Amino acid sequence: MPISRLFIVSLILFGPASVQASPAPERPGQAAIASPHPLATQAGEEVLRAGGNAFDAAVAVSAALAVVEPYGSGLGGGGFFLLHRAEDGHEVMVDARETAPAAARRDMFVDEQGERIPGLSLDTVLAAGIPGLPAALVHLSREYGRLPLGTVLAPAIRYAEDGFEVYSRLLTGLERKRAELAASPASAEVFFPAGDLPELGSRLRQHDLARTLRRLAEQGHDGFYAGPVAEALVAAVQAEGGLWTLEDLAGYRIVERAPIVSRYRGARIVSAPPPSSGGVVLATMLNILEGYDLQALPADAATHLVIEAMRRGYRDRALYLGDPDFVDVPVARLIHPMYAAGLRAAIRTDRAMPSDHLPGLGAREDGPQTTHFSIIDGDGNRAAVTQTLNFWFGSGIMAAGTGVLLNNEMDDFSARPGLPDGFGLVTGEGNAIAPGKRMLSSMTPTFVETPDGVAVLGTPGGSRIISMVLLGVLARVDEQASAGEMVARRRFHHQYLPDRVVHEPDALEAAVVEALRARGHELEETRRDYGNLKVVTWDYGENRVEAATDPRGERGEALVY
Ligand code: DON
Numbered sequence: 001m002p003i004s005r006l007f008i009v010s011l012i013l014f015g016p017a018s019v020q021a022s023p024a025p026e027r028p029g030q031a032a033i034a035s036p037h038p039l040a041t042q043a044g045e046e047v048l049r050a051g052g053n054a055f056d057a058a059v060a061v062s063a064a065l066a067v068v069e070p071y072g073s074g075l076g077g078g079g080f081f082l083l084h085r086a087e088d089g090h091e092v093m094v095d096a097r098e099t100a101p102a103a104a105r106r107d108m109f110v111d112e113q114g115e116r117i118p119g120l121s122l123d124t125v126l127a128a129g130i131p132g133l134p135a136a137l138v139h140l141s142r143e144y145g146r147l148p149l150g151t152v153l154a155p156a157i158r159y160a161e162d163g164f165e166v167y168s169r170l171l172t173g174l175e176r177k178r179a180e181l182a183a184s185p186a187s188a189e190v191f192f193p194a195g196d197l198p199e200l201g202s203r204l205r206q207h208d209l210a211r212t213l214r215r216l217a218e219q220g221h222d223g224f225y226a227g228p229v230a231e232a233l234v235a236a237v238q239a240e241g242g243l244w245t246l247e248d249l250a251g252y253r254i255v256e257r258a259p260i261v262s263r264y265r266g267a268r269i270v271s272a273p274p275p276s277s278g279g280v281v282l283a284t285m286l287n288i289l290e291g292y293d294l295q296a297l298p299a300d301a302a303t304h305l306v307i308e309a310m311r312r313g314y315r316d317r318a319l320y321l322g323d324p325d326f327v328d329v330p331v332a333r334l335i336h337p338m339y340a341a342g343l344r345a346a347i348r349t350d351r352a353m354p355s356d357h358l359p360g361l362g363a364r365e366d367g368p369q370t371t372h373f374s375i376i377d378g379d380g381n382r383a384a385v386t387q388t389l390n391f392w393f394g395s396g397i398m399a400a401g402t403g404v405l406l407n408n409e410m411d412d413f414s415a416r417p418g419l420p421d422g423f424g425l426v427t428g429e430g431n432a433i434a435p436g437k438r439m440l441s442s443m444t445p446t447f448v449e450t451p452d453g454v455a456v457l458g459t460p461g462g463s464r465i466i467s468m469v470l471l472g473v474l475a476r477v478d479e480q481a482s483a484g485e486m487v488a489r490r491r492f493h494h495q496y497l498p499d500r501v502v503h504e505p506d507a508l509e510a511a512v513v514e515a516l517r518a519r520g521h522e523l524e525e526t527r528r529d530y531g532n533l534k535v536v537t538w539d540y541g542e543n544r545v546e547a548a549t550d551p552r553g554e555r556g557e558a559l560v561y
Helices: 038-049 054-068 133-144 149-162 168-176 178-183 185-191 207-219 227-239 246-250 278-289 299-320 337-345 462-479 483-488 510-518
Strands: 007-010 032-035 078-084 091-096 255-257 260-264 267-271 371-376 382-388 446-450 453-458 501-503 523-525 534-539 544-549 557-560
Touching: 032 038, 032 054, 032 534, 032 544, 038 054, 038 149, 038 371, 038 557, 054 078, 054 133, 054 149, 054 207, 054 371, 054 382, 078 133, 078 267, 078 446, 091 133, 133 149, 133 207, 149 207, 168 178, 178 185, 185 207, 207 227, 227 246, 260 278, 267 278, 267 462, 278 299, 278 337, 278 446, 278 462, 299 462, 299 510, 371 453, 371 534, 382 446, 382 453, 446 462, 453 462, 453 483, 462 483, 483 534, 483 544, 510 523, 544 557
Parallel strands: 007 557, 501 523
Antiparallel strands: 032 371, 032 557, 078 091, 078 382, 091 255, 260 267, 267 446, 371 382, 446 453, 453 534, 534 544
């Protein structure tokens, strides 16, 4: 197990809130932030202290992560921002997913035999979708924030300009992506300033990125999607034979989408709609599990049922999901309790159902990139944000003069229906590449509302994101787990194909493993723990907020103040 450090900082600004008799106090009075890097959490805190709300803080944390976690997300990538506004209960997901450029073609990543051309959708400029994150920052600030964009971007600009300390996870990422980063002169200049890996603890400065952030702060949307930044991005992509045009960038728009809302044992679950598969798959799995009393069952029986629910939820992902602006996704049917009842009826308690016995499609390991943070402010506004470049540092290619790393999100499309992506996930026609289309995602920012309070959660982890969020929701609803207990929970996962349960070391007791094998499940222990769950909670009983970051993350920082 990796040695992990969990930084917990607790500052009480308004003093502990008084105990309330009412089950749902009007406002928490305190704020909580859980993010994967202390500087990002501090950026959020700085903005809250300056009078900002959770949405201002979300912009600050998001932009800070783009600087201090360049392997996980960035201005050259995208993300999903799930928001809850306390004053009127308005709930929305700001979809800042990347789009395929207009010249993209469905078969651009396969050869004449329909076989994947190795690396093309991962390490080249063709791998990059048109970025969405900068548009989301501007939109969130303008529509939901209280403070000027310049104020909320100030911490990120400072971190880029003044630098931050190189930490071990960053070094790991740099090592893993060394060849690709070294091949891009702009990336090499930033990440290997002395010609080699930087020293642990040395300062990493990103002057070009600071300038790009400043342009965004000063000019808003057009500071990135038009003018010198857009021109530099397009020039860099085209110089390498890529497809981006100025029109692609000028045409990029975020989309505000209604979240997926479902119920599980008295709890209200609010999560990401398509083009994320997260909310739909989560709802299907919870609907299936609603029919059982998991707490009353022996561990092996309960685990078996959760695995069978995962298998069916992920099967539907492969079969039905894609960008709803391009394909008809039967969301209402998929999240309907009656549909889940049908799926449940075919689950045997004594046997694993082989995935190829389910009507469906005929799927590898994920990495620890992408990033998530969760915020609740003193008024009860909430933000759950998952953002990404896809794999480590995206494509590794940086557009000269911008500090912007290009994502490799195009790999999340189906290169050909049935061909597994970098996460071993198989998708169908619905997720085929088309100009302007958004690639299907697993990112699952989620709110869980029970009669006792609210939890805001999410995690990176590729295909395992949805099953991690499921286990978090089950812990919260079935066992009233605290934020700390939710993030610490051991994990297992099934994604339909490959037809195999993967689980963290020690996640399942030996007797449970044996009982699952006896039912016909194939089990495989992961080499190491996975995921980086970030949870903030507001418990009504004591009117208390709590923040927790995954002990598996190196430098997560949870802050309550
Ligand atoms: O959107 C998605 O589902 C993926 N691009 C997320 C990638 C990810 O979580 C990588 N981390 N392990």
